[in-house]
């Protein structure tokens with residue numbers, strides 16, 4: 001069975017593949033449909049953006065599609081970067097520029113106040129049926145400097161106290177059993193085993 005994910009993010013695609021191929025699913029993404037015009041993410045919530053991405057592609061393909069809208073929510077800066085995580089430091093979507101901007105904003109914030117979480121909202125859009133929403137999160141703190149080279153995005157500054165490692169110091173197997181994305185997928189499969 002094939003599952004189409006409305007994303008161009010290579011980090012997300014690799015993680016969805018690792019989790020879903022184990023379940024026997026074949027994962028496709030927007031990279032397999034290069035002719036589809038860019039989907040503008042102008043929503044103010046993860047849920048709105050995930051819904052827009054999934055419904056746009058579902059309509060185009062006339063089949064069921066899922067989408068992931070996700071980001072890093074940091075308590076000390078009112079939940080930023082949040083839905084603006086991908087473009088926090090500008091349109092180029094540079095992971096290192098985004099990380100530098102966050103670290104600059106947190107420079108005076110003491111370690112006990114550097115709490116935050118990764119949030120992932122997965123929308124399941126199906127032709128002629130209501131879109132379903134599943135959410136997952138993963139708690140951590142924001143490190144004072146980047147460490148590790150696995151994963152993508154803000155992983156090098158997302159510290160998991162229980163493991164004494166950043167997300168970027170975890171193997172993909174370790175990340176994919178505890179991440180916000182893994183947790184959102186767990187909710188999806190727990191509530192909607194036969195989602196199509």
Ligand code: ITT
Pocket residue numbers: 006007008009012041068069070071072085086087098118151152153154155179181
């Ligand atoms: P698509 O819209 O094509 O899916 P995108 O990267 O623009 O790709 P989002 O709008 O959902 O996707 O932005 C998510 C951003 O949040 C992503 O670019 C990272 O900066 C960050 N992010 C999400 N999940 C992450 C993870 O597992 N590890 C680190 N950073 C993550």
